[in-house]
Amino acid sequence: MTLDEILGSLFPEGHHVDIGESILIGGAKLPQAGQLHVLGVHVKSFLGVEDACALARHAVDVLASGDGQPILLLVDSASQRMTRRDEMLGLNEYLAHLAKTLILAGIRGHRVIALLYGGSAAGAFIATALAADTLIALPGAHPEVMDLPSMARVTKLPITVLEEKAKATPIFAPGLDNLAQTGAVFETWSPDVPLDAQLREVLARPAVAGSRDALGAQRKGRPKAAAIAARIVELAQRSA
Template identity: 40%
Template sequence: MNWNELATQLFPEGHAITESDNFLSGSARVAGADIAVLGTTGHAPIGVEIALAQARFVLHTVRAHPGRPILMMVDTQGQRLRHRDEMLGINSYMAHLGKCVDLARRSGHRIVGLVYDQALSGGFITSGMMADACYALPDATIRVMGLPAMARITKVPEERLTELAQSNPVFAPGPENYARMGGIEAIWDGDLAASLAAAFADAGATDMRSARGLERGGRKLTQPVVDAIVAGSHVLAP
């Protein structure tokens, strides 16, 4: 979906979002309150410039608008695969962005992510996956790694991975599978403005992804491992 069309549905009370080189930033009204909006469009590759622009916007919001909710609109093909970006340390730039988002959360900003088109690899990890909760539209494309690339790296035949993807959401792309794993809180199909308002009302700093994955049967061991670690830390505490 084109981001302009999406904004019309998300923000019937109005918005002031602008696009510059596939970087989205601005503000909007949701349920009578102002929110900050940032994101990407055009399947943007996340290079050092966009990573810094997003981090700068988040820090400005924390300084200038304490407590203002933040919406991250996601459409990215992942980190930009260029020698220049690698030599400049794109991993550090993306880590900086993630730290800025975490600072905003610790400073009292509710943060919601929305995958409205494409979300791949590291570009998704440092955007929607850093939010308090991430949502998706039904036609969104979500994956950390395509099966052909996964086959090359793991040395598992692609045919076997395709077979596994039929029953195991860890191997399968798409918003439905990420919802089963808890990475996506819900898929929005209906009144988007109402869904967004409800998402901000429900947003909290507690990470519920492991619990959701267990409840939905997509990740059955993560939450038990977390619980065991927490229980062990209590036993070992002086």
Template identity: 40%
Template sequence: MDWQTLATRLFGAAHGVTRDGHLLRGSVEFDGRPLTVIGTTDHAPIGVQLALAQARVVLDTMAQHPGRALLLLIDTQGQQLRRRDELLGINRAMAHLGMCIDLARRRGHRVLGLVYDQALSGGFITSGLIADACDALPEAEIRVMRLPAMARVTKLPEALLAQLSESNPVFAPGVGNYVAMGGVRQLWRGDLADALREALAHAPTEDRRAQDGAARGGRRMAASVAQQVLDAP
């Protein structure tokens, strides 16, 4: 789904979300309350400039509209793979974006992520995965690493990883697998405005991804191992 159709289905034809290059932003009215929208489009590569632009919107919302909810619309191919961005410190720019989102949550802003098209790699980690809850459209594409790259990193044969991906969501791309692992809370179907309304009202403010992954069978050990660490003397 393109961002214009999504914004219209969520907020009506006069939604107020605008595009500046790969950046989406706007102040909208939803159920009579203001909401800040931040996002990316066209499978945006997240470089230094785009990460800092998104962070600026988050900081301005905290300064000018304390407590206002934020909706992150996610469509990214991951971090910008360019020497210029590496030299400028893309890791620090993306960390800055993530810390701004985390600070907004700590200051009482409701922060929701919605993967409406594609979410890959670090561009997803520093946005939707830091929100109070990250949801997705059923047709979205989500993955952190392709199997060939995973094979190079883990030194395991790609054929073995492909076999493991058939039964273990940790090794497999796809929005359904991220729901099973708890990284995506739920899929938005039907009336998208109703789905946003439900998310604003009921999405958890604490991190429940490990518990959700255990309950759904996608990550069976993460929650129990984390609890053992917490309980250790």
């Protein structure tokens, strides 16, 4: 679905989302539910210091307002922007700041729902979609940590070999199904059902971000993570 179709289906009564060159900031009324804040990255933009800072500005203001309204993140990004200048300016802090703000909003009574409708990768994925309390995808979404050609370069394996291995495990290859199996994506919506209804259903359920490793175990995408983390907690308590 295109951004216009998504906004139209979510907010049939209209919205006041400011659609910038690379990011979205604004709000809208979800029918039969109430106001919510909208933030996003679109047109597969790379997330650099300025955009991360502008998105965080809005999220901090929402948090400070104490209005308790849900935050909806619409995500169609590339990776973090890869320039010397972004790194010199401390992109790690800008991305971490955005993620912290979204995570704290989730703790402080806001629902933070991310809707991944296009791409997202690496640090941009962590700072936006994965900082939400629940990540939803639309069919055709294509999250990735690193694309296969780059992965082939780094691992020094031919891409055909990587493609072959990817059939055996969801653990490394890009793609919605693989990420869903690791517990990252809670559910994939149907484009044929009005999105506002599907969003209301998600808002009525509790947040899931704290139990993604358990979901990954259940879906057989991450066989060990949840059990290892639980054992560490147990051992730490026993030693205390």
